[in-house]
Amino acid sequence: MSEKTPVIKVRDLVVGFGTQTVLNHLDMDVRPAEILGVVGASGAGKSVLLRTIIGLIPRRHGTIDVLGKDLDKIDENERRAMERRWGVLFQQGALFSSLTVKQNVQFPMRENLEISQRLMDEMAYAKLEMVGLSPRDGDKYPSELSGGMTKRVALARALALDPEIVFLDEPTSGLDPISAGDFDELIRTLQQTLEITVFMVTHDLESLYTACDRIAVLADGKLAAEGPISAMLESDHPWVKTYFQGKRGSSLADRELTQ
Numbered sequence: 001m002s003e004k005t006p007v008i009k010v011r012d013l014v015v016g017f018g019t020q021t022v023l024n025h026l027d028m029d030v031r032p033a034e035i036l037g038v039v040g041a042s043g044a045g046k047s048v049l050l051r052t053i054i055g056l057i058p059r060r061h062g063t064i065d066v067l068g069k070d071l072d073k074i075d076e077n078e079r080r081a082m083e084r085r086w087g088v089l090f091q092q093g094a095l096f097s098s099l100t101v102k103q104n105v106q107f108p109m110r111e112n113l114e115i116s117q118r119l120m121d122e123m124a125y126a127k128l129e130m131v132g133l134s135p136r137d138g139d140k141y142p143s144e145l146s147g148g149m150t151k152r153v154a155l156a157r158a159l160a161l162d163p164e165i166v167f168l169d170e171p172t173s174g175l176d177p178i179s180a181g182d183f184d185e186l187i188r189t190l191q192q193t194l195e196i197t198v199f200m201v202t203h204d205l206e207s208l209y210t211a212c213d214r215i216a217v218l219a220d221g222k223l224a225a226e227g228p229i230s231a232m233l234e235s236d237h238p239w240v241k242t243y244f245q246g247k248r249g250s251s252l253a254d255r256e257l258t259q
C-alpha cells in the first residue's frame, strides 16, 4: 500500500437505529501509522463509528475500505483474514472473568492459529511484557487486577495476533491521571515500535495532547473538524472551541506552548 493510501477509508456513511440517525453521510480517513483520536459529545456516535468499521453494527449507506479492501466486496474467508489484521480494546476492557490473564490474551490465538500450547504461552508472555506486565500476572484472574492492569491486559489481547490496526474505545476511562498518562505513553511507544495504526475513541484531553497525531471531531453525524491539536485550537466550530479552548483545554494548550 502506498504511503498515501488511507488505512481506513469511510465514505458517505449512514448509520442509525430506528428513527434515530447517528452517523449522517460521514467521510473519514485514517492514515498509515498514525494515532487518530476520535472525540465528540457524549452520544455523538464515536463508539458506533468504531463498531461499524469493525462490522458489529450494520450500515444504512456508504462504504468502508480497510487496508485497501472494500468490506462489502470481500468473502467470508477474506473477512476472517481481515479481522486478524486488527485488534480491538473495548470500553471496560471486556475480559472473560472465568479465564486467567494468560488465557484471555491467548483467546484470539486459540481462535485463529493452530499452534502448540507452549508457543502460545511464549507469545502470551511476550505480549504481556510489551504492555508492562510480568509472566506472574498471567496467572491472575480479571477480578484480581487494578483498572490500569485490566486495560493493559485488554491491550495485550488486542495485540495478540500482531495486528496492523488497533481500535481503542476509551482506553483511559476510569483510570487516575497518572495511570492514564502511563497508558498513553504505552500506546505511543507501541505505535512507534510496531508501526501500527491506532483508532482511539477518547474523552481524555490529556491523551489527545500527548498521544494523538491527529484528531477527528464528530458532531451532527459528521466530522466537524479534523487535524492536529493546533488545528483544533484554531477551529471556529462551537463544540470544538468549547472543548479545546475551554478552561481545561487551554491550560493544556498553555503547557504545550511553553514546552
Ligand SMILES: Nc1ncnc2c1ncn2[C@@H]1O[C@H](COP(=O)(O)OP(=O)(O)OP(=O)(O)O)[C@@H](O)[C@H]1O
Binding pocket: 017, 022, 040, 041, 042, 043, 044, 045, 046, 047, 048, 049
Ligand atoms: N445498539 C444500539 N441500539 C440503539 N441505539 C444505539 C445502539 N448503540 C448506540 N446507540 C445510540 O447511538 C448514539 C451514539 O452512541 P455512541 O455509543 O456511539 O456514543 P458515543 O459518542 O460513543 O458516546 P459516549 O462518549 O457517551 O460513549 C446514542 O444515542 C446511543 O443511544
